[in-house]
Amino acid sequence: MKNMGNMMKQMQKMQKDMEKEQEKLKEETVEASAGGGMVKVIMSGEKRVLDMQINEEAVDPDDVEMLEDLILAATNEALGKVDELVNERMGQYTKGMNIPGMM
Numbered sequence: 001m002k003n004m005g006n007m008m009k010q011m012q013k014m015q016k017d018m019e020k021e022q023e024k025l026k027e028e029t030v031e032a033s034a035g036g037g038m039v040k041v042i043m044s045g046e047k048r049v050l051d052m053q054i055n056e057e058a059v060d061p062d063d064v065e066m067l068e069d070l071i072l073a074a075t076n077e078a079l080g081k082v083d084e085l086v087n088e089r090m091g092q093y094t095k096g097m098n099i100p101g102m103m
Contacts, residue, residue: 018093028085032077039070043078045085 025045033040038058042051052074058067 014093018090021089021093025086025089030078030081030085032074032081034070034073034077039067039074041071041074041078043075043082045082047079047082049075049078 028045029042029050030045031040031042035058038055040051040053041049043049052071054067054071058070060066
């Protein structure tokens with residue numbers, strides 16, 4: 001029974017530590033760009049787009065598709081960077097476990 005109690009305490013500590021780390025991630029930001037910096041996306045650690053900057057040279061009314069592609073590319077790069085950040089921060093707690101919604 002003593003081992004079970006110690007294990008429960010360790011699990012509770014790990015859960016609290018993970019919650020603290022998740023709160024910290026909300027404050028973290030990543031920046032990604034596409035088209036040589038023509039489009040920049042700033043995203044939070046909880047995958048919220050906080051800001052997007054589009055260089056006026058990227059705005060061509062005759063080529064809206066290119067601008068759409070740049071926005072998608074920058075957004076997808078930012079999402080990838082957030083995933084890397086989350087894996088780096090939360091990986092110490094999950095150590096190979098596949099927990100849905102965590103990564």
